[in-house]
Amino acid sequence: MAQVKQSKSVPRSRLSHIGDPYDTMNALNPLEQKTKHTMKNFFISGSAQIWKSRLSWRIASVVFLTILIIQAATFILTVQEKEREQFKQIEEIARSAITPALETTAGMLSSPLTQRQANRVISTTIVNGLSVYSTDLHLLGQYGEPVATMMLSLDNIGRTYRSPDGSSYEFILRPNDLRKPYIIIARINSEDINPYIINHAKESVIIMFLLSALVTSVLMIALGHWLLEPILFLRNNLLAARENPDNPKIKESPYNPNDEVGEAINVAQSLIKQNAENMQQIRSAAEDKIHKLAYYDQLTSLPNRTLFVQKLTELAYTNKESAKKLAVVTLDLDHFKDINDSMGHNVGDAILRGVAKRLSTTLPDHSFVARAGEDEFAVTCVLSQSNTARDIAEKVAGIIRAEPFKVYNENFQIRSSLGVATYPDDGDDPNHVLKNADIALNRAKEEGRDRIKEYSEDFDKLVQERFQILRDLRDALEKDELTVYYQPQFDLKTGTVIGAEALIRWWKKDNSKDGGHFISPGEFIPIAEQSGLIVPIGEWVMREACTTAKTWHEQGKDIRIAVNVSGAQFFQSDLVKHTMEVLKETGVKPELLELEVTESVFMDDISVAVNTLKQLHKLGVEIAIDDFGTGYSSLSYLRQFSIDRLKIDQSFIFNALNNSDDAAIAKTIINLGHSLNLKVIAEGVETKDHEAFLIAEGCDEVQGFRYSKPVPKDEFWAFVSDYNGSLKSFNV
Ligand code: C2E
Ligand code: MG
Ligand code: MG
Numbered sequence: 236m237a238q239v240k241q242s243k244s245v246p247r248s249r250l251s252h253i254g255d256p257y258d259t260m261n262a263l264n265p266l267e268q269k270t271k272h273t274m275k276n277f278f279i280s281g282s283a284q285i286w287k288s289r290l291s292w293r294i295a296s297v298v299f300l301t302i303l304i305i306q307a308a309t310f311i312l313t314v315q316e317k318e319r320e321q322f323k324q325i326e327e328i329a330r331s332a333i334t335p336a337l338e339t340t341a342g343m344l345s346s347p348l349t350q351r352q353a354n355r356v357i358s359t360t361i362v363n364g365l366s367v368y369s370t371d372l373h374l375l376g377q378y379g380e381p382v383a384t385m386m387l388s389l390d391n392i393g394r395t396y397r398s399p400d401g402s403s404y405e406f407i408l409r410p411n412d413l414r415k416p417y418i419i420i421a422r423i424n425s426e427d428i429n430p431y432i433i434n435h436a437k438e439s440v441i442i443m444f445l446l447s448a449l450v451t452s453v454l455m456i457a458l459g460h461w462l463l464e465p466i467l468f469l470r471n472n473l474l475a476a477r478e479n480p481d482n483p484k485i486k487e488s489p490y491n492p493n494d495e496v497g498e499a500i501n502v503a504q505s506l507i508k509q510n511a512e513n514m515q516q517i518r519s520a521a522e523d524k525i526h527k528l529a530y531y532d533q534l535t536s537l538p539n540r541t542l543f544v545q546k547l548t549e550l551a552y553t554n555k556e557s558a559k560k561l562a563v564v565t566l567d568l569d570h571f572k573d574i575n576d577s578m579g580h581n582v583g584d585a586i587l588r589g590v591a592k593r594l595s596t597t598l599p600d601h602s603f604v605a606r607a608g609e610d611e612f613a614v615t616c617v618l619s620q621s622n623t624a625r626d627i628a629e630k631v632a633g634i635i636r637a638e639p640f641k642v643y644n645e646n647f648q649i650r651s652s653l654g655v656a657t658y659p660d661d662g663d664d665p666n667h668v669l670k671n672a673d674i675a676l677n678r679a680k681e682e683g684r685d686r687i688k689e690y691s692e693d694f695d696k697l698v699q700e701r702f703q704i705l706r707d708l709r710d711a712l713e714k715d716e717l718t719v720y721y722q723p724q725f726d727l728k729t730g731t732v733i734g735a736e737a738l739i740r741w742w743k744k745d746n747s748k749d750g751g752h753f754i755s756p757g758e759f760i761p762i763a764e765q766s767g768l769i770v771p772i773g774e775w776v777m778r779e780a781c782t783t784a785k786t787w788h789e790q791g792k793d794i795r796i797a798v799n800v801s802g803a804q805f806f807q808s809d810l811v812k813h814t815m816e817v818l819k820e821t822g823v824k825p826e827l828l829e830l831e832v833t834e835s836v837f838m839d840d841i842s843v844a845v846n847t848l849k850q851l852h853k854l855g856v857e858i859a860i861d862d863f864g865t866g867y868s869s870l871s872y873l874r875q876f877s878i879d880r881l882k883i884d885q886s887f888i889f890n891a892l893n894n895s896d897d898a899a900i901a902k903t904i905i906n907l908g909h910s911l912n913l914k915v916i917a918e919g920v921e922t923k924d925h926e927a928f929l930i931a932e933g934c935d936e937v938q939g940f941r942y943s944k945p946v947p948k949d950e951f952w953a954f955v956s957d958y959n960g961s962l963k964s965f966n967v
Contacts, residue, residue: 302447332360346376353378364422402426465496476507481514532606535591543605547665561658562624565672569650569684571610585642624657652679656690720945724938730962734795737780781821797829811850825855834866852877881908885919
């Protein structure tokens with residue numbers, strides 16, 4: 236990246252002088268470089284590289300063969316000429332030996348050679364045989380070796396003949412040659428001619444090869460220097476560019492840019508460099524983008540959790556020696572999900588952006604702010620001696636609380652829950668410290684939100700305990716250690732038992748003298764909900780409750796059983812299908828089953844909730860809203876849903892007698908239920924006064940310890956069998 240910056244700010248023409256990354260030979264000045272490079276290339280590249288190049292070999296072979304062929308053609312021509320010369324010479328010798336020996340006085344019909352003269356010519360010269368003819372082709376005499384040439388017509392007068400072994404040569408002396416009216420065929424010795432010609436050929440071939448080699452070498456050196464070597468140089472640079480296009484290790488061209496090859500190399504070099512620069516720019520832009528995507532949150536532009544951990548690690552490392560502590564604060568916006576669901580994501584996003592902006596602009600410069608999750612932010616800073624991590628958290632909470640966030644001209648007063656941890660007090664590993672701050676944050680949320688919680692080791696224990704409960708619960712489900720208790724529900728006007736709520740019980744075996752103890756559903760149900768284990772547990776409870784309802788029906792009493800269904804069951808399982816299966820399996824009438832859902836179900840996904848409730852209602856099952864009055868839901872859904880009963884949360888009943896607000900809420904719920912044609916049931920009825928209050932307000936049904944605690948099914952059966960049908964018998 237540094238290279239890109241450099242190449243951006245410095246003109247390319249100066250690059251070779253200041254350490255251009257492409258120029259690996261910049262230790263010498265350009266002239267020295269050039270000379271050295273040229274010489275080196277001439278002797279090393281020029282000889283070694285060129286002779287390694289296939290192209291060079293092809294050119295060399297073509298040049299060599301061409302020269303050889305030209306020379307061979309010339310040689311063939313000169314050899315024939317040489318041979319002809321030799322024959323001419325021996326013809327001349329023979330003629331000058333024969334002509335003086337001819338008799339000037341001989342008649343036309345007799346041979347002009349006497350036997351004696353002929354013998355002398357034959358014995359003293361290269362002539363070995365003679366045949367003498369008259370001009371009308373009469374053989375006049377024959378001497379020495381017989382000649383092979385037959386003089387049959389005057390057309391043959393120009394012919395010559397050579398014996399197959401090359402030792403004899405015959406030619407014809409015509410009247411013009413002899414200046415006499417005879418034709419003489421002379422057979423002469425020609426055995427020296429062949430060796431002479433062969434010798435001549437040998438010499439010529441050697442010269443030919445030497446010449447070809449010389450010319451080829453000179454040509455190759457010249458070609459190599461001016462053409463092949465630059466091409467190889469260009470090829471090497473192109474290969475380097477292909478191998479490493481964004482940072483090619485290419486050499487500066489030593490070739491004259493004024494000739495065509497040098498110019499072509501220069502153009503190619505600048506294209507390679509330009510391409511490398513483009514690629515570097517693209518790469519660095521892509522890297523920037525990837526870095527942004529990997530380390531920054533797109534919505535708020537704040538660093539994300541990954542970068543936060545990196546920064547934390549870096550701060551931990553740099554402050555190790557000075558033993559300075561770090562504050563790690565995590566913050567979660569309270570009920571942000573409600574805002575998102577009710578006002579839409581645009582509003583939610585605007586609030587998140589507002590929080591990010593407020594935190595990053597208001598906190599001191601040395602603080603590092605990140606978006607750590609959906610509505611979770613994290614802050615870290617080095618602590619001074621006068622500051623504690625809690626001080627930082629209070630500052631952060633104050634910043635959020637300081638004034639409402641304005642979105643589309645509406646004010647949203649946001650509260651937050653904060654978790655605080657300190658490095659290194661709460662962990663050696665920065666990542667671990669952040670996790671501990673998160674644990675503290677969860678604790679703050681569990682304790683009712685809008686508060687700051689500092690991490691304590693006890694939290695860890697709590698988390699471990701929860702894991703242990705989850706493991707044990709899984710075991711309990713498998714080993715059938717869960718049971719269902721039933722608590723009766725009464726019609727307040729008639730006093731009859733109209734139903735029972737099925738409540739799960741877990742008897743956890745231990746080594747105590749009782750052999751075990753009950754674990755409250757309030758303790759393990761939330762853990763089962765968080766882990767998803769509530770789905771099989773809920774299914775088991777429903778099956779168990781329906782089996783019991785069926786047994787009671789068979790024993791003569793129709794008692795409707797209310798089964799609690801948690802939000803997780805609503806969304807994680809096919810509740811409708813399972814309910815149908817259980818009804819079918821157990822054969823219980825659908826109206827003997829009631830499902831109790833809490834208001835939270837409507838807040839998660841309203842359309843799924845509406846649809847599921849409709850389908851359940853269609854099966855004939857009754858629906859009650861449990862703990863009514865504690866949720867945040869709007870009343871409008873009550874009309875949309877298929878519900879039969881509102882169940883006033885027990886907290887309103889407990890306090891109705893001493894808290895006018897709670898009494899007012901209880902009354903309102905009763906009136907609301909009636910105006911919507913719903914039954915209203917009150918739970919947590921413990922005393923006669925509670926009961927009197929509910930009778931006075933016209934509540935329909937009751938459930939509570941005043942009548943019976945939840946009991947095992949046999950006890951329940953005994954209770955309803957003995958029950959005389961009058962609530963007045965309960966005189967607590
Ligand atoms: P809930 O559904 O609101 O059940 C009523 C709770 O109030 C029961 O507590 C019951 O024992 C208690 N209760 C009833 N009358 C009185 C009274 O007069 N005074 C007092 N102080 N308490 C009374 P329990 O059984 O401990 O259950 C607590 C919660 O656990 C239930 O609240 C329900 O939300 C959940 N739960 C219990 N069983 C199941 C289950 O099978 N499935 C699901 N999903 N949740 C269950
Ligand atoms: Mg209930
Ligand atoms: Mg309840």
